[in-house]
Amino acid sequence: MNYILTYMILIVGGAGYIGAHINKQLNINGYETIVFDNLSYGHEDFIKWGTFECGDLGNINDIRSVFKKYPVTAVMHFAAFTYVGESVEDPQKYYRNNVCNTINLLQVMLEFDVKKLVFSSTCATYGDPVEIPITEQHPQNPISPYGRGKLMVENILSDYSRAYNLHYVSLRYFNAAGADPNSEIGELHDPETHLIPLILDAASGKRQSIKIFGTDYNTPDGTCIRDYIHVTDLADAHLKALQYLENGGKSDYFNLGNGNGFSVREVIEKSREITRKEIKAVEDKRRPGDPPVLVGSSDKIRKILRWEPKYDDLSLIIQTAWKWHEKRETD
Numbered sequence: 170m171n172y173i174l175t176y177m178i179l180i181v182g183g184a185g186y187i188g189a190h191i192n193k194q195l196n197i198n199g200y201e202t203i204v205f206d207n208l209s210y211g212h213e214d215f216i217k218w219g220t221f222e223c224g225d226l227g228n229i230n231d232i233r234s235v236f237k238k239y240p241v242t243a244v245m246h247f248a249a250f251t252y253v254g255e256s257v258e259d260p261q262k263y264y265r266n267n268v269c270n271t272i273n274l275l276q277v278m279l280e281f282d283v284k285k286l287v288f289s290s291t292c293a294t295y296g297d298p299v300e301i302p303i304t305e306q307h308p309q310n311p312i313s314p315y316g317r318g319k320l321m322v323e324n325i326l327s328d329y330s331r332a333y334n335l336h337y338v339s340l341r342y343f344n345a346a347g348a349d350p351n352s353e354i355g356e357l358h359d360p361e362t363h364l365i366p367l368i369l370d371a372a373s374g375k376r377q378s379i380k381i382f383g384t385d386y387n388t389p390d391g392t393c394i395r396d397y398i399h400v401t402d403l404a405d406a407h408l409k410a411l412q413y414l415e416n417g418g419k420s421d422y423f424n425l426g427n428g429n430g431f432s433v434r435e436v437i438e439k440s441r442e443i444t445r446k447e448i449k450a451v452e453d454k455r456r457p458g459d460p461p462v463l464v465g466s467s468d469k470i471r472k473i474l475r476w477e478p479k480y481d482d483l484s485l486i487i488q489t490a491w492k493w494h495e496k497r498e499t500d
């Protein structure tokens with residue numbers, strides 16, 4: 170096969186919520202993409218761009234056959250389990266997939282001399298914050314196997330970078346939210362545990378109400394505060410990280426948030442305004458493992474990658490999520 174384009178990006182886990190938005194962004198910007206996904210949590214109908222290769226990171230030959238077939242120039246890695254609570258119940262599942270399978274991917278990248286990687290990390294690597302906003306210098310003391318596994322991979326990448334000249338960027342996401350502004354793809358998990366999709370389910374009548382997990386936190390309205398970042402801004406940051414590596418940038422890690430926090434009550438209230446639905450909220454006990462406030466500083470990524478969020482307003486995040494939610498209901 171002859172390929173005219175120089176850049177061919179392998180998107181591992183490209184059928185998931187975040188991977189699919191990045192797949193779209195890369196294609197809009199002239200990249201060729203290969204989506205590699207085992208569809209265990211991903212959605213086949215989210216693969217609207219690029220070429221799909223069904224395979225499992227747990228099977229190293231699946232990975233090898235993709236690298237044999239396509240002249241991959243860089244990899245973006247999103248294939249991870251992301252339920253913090255489940256990681257406490259079943260750590261083996263998380264370490265095997267999120268850590269061991271990432272080592273498989275890295276092994277094949279090295280075998281095929283592919284040395285550029287954008288890795289999907291998380292603010293969960295910081296654990297309970299001792300300072301807000303959280304900068305990249307904040308100590309990393311994760312409190313769940315999910316967060317610990319992601320930090321292990323960050324450390325592995327740092328060692329591989331030194332030993333094998335791998336160039337990587339780790340992006341530590343805060344709360345990814347919202348949907349593609351053209352409603353081609355959106356946020357969908359099974360089971361759904363994330364605040365905004367659950368609120369919108371309550372708005373559309375799919376659920377009776379939304380539970381507020383904890384109303385006695387030391388925050389202005391007693392509920393947890395999170396830094397919501399629009400998934401399209403997140404996708405743009407990945408594009409910038411990739412271009413940075415293509416231009417010879419050195420391995421680095423960045424927070425990816427807006428630097429603004431919103432409480433659970435504020436998110437519910439804003440959703441009522443946007444959807445014009447009542448949205449019944451029920452106060453419930455705290456969810457174990459939830460830090461009261463998670464807000465990140467995005468100064469570093471703004472400065473070094475020149476990333477600027479375009480949807481850094483909670484209304485835009487909820488509006489795009491709601492538009493997609495409504496479209497799905499009618500499709």
Ligand code: UFG
Binds near residue numbers: 293344364383393463
């Ligand atoms: N919440 C509710 N009711 C719900 C669901 C969530 O009150 O039904 C609250 C949570 O307690 C939390 C906030 O809404 O305070 C946001 O919860 P999400 O589950 O949407 O997101 P998290 O902050 O728990 O999780 C995100 C990412 C994880 C990452 C974690 C880091 O989705 O991948 O941040 O702490 F690990």
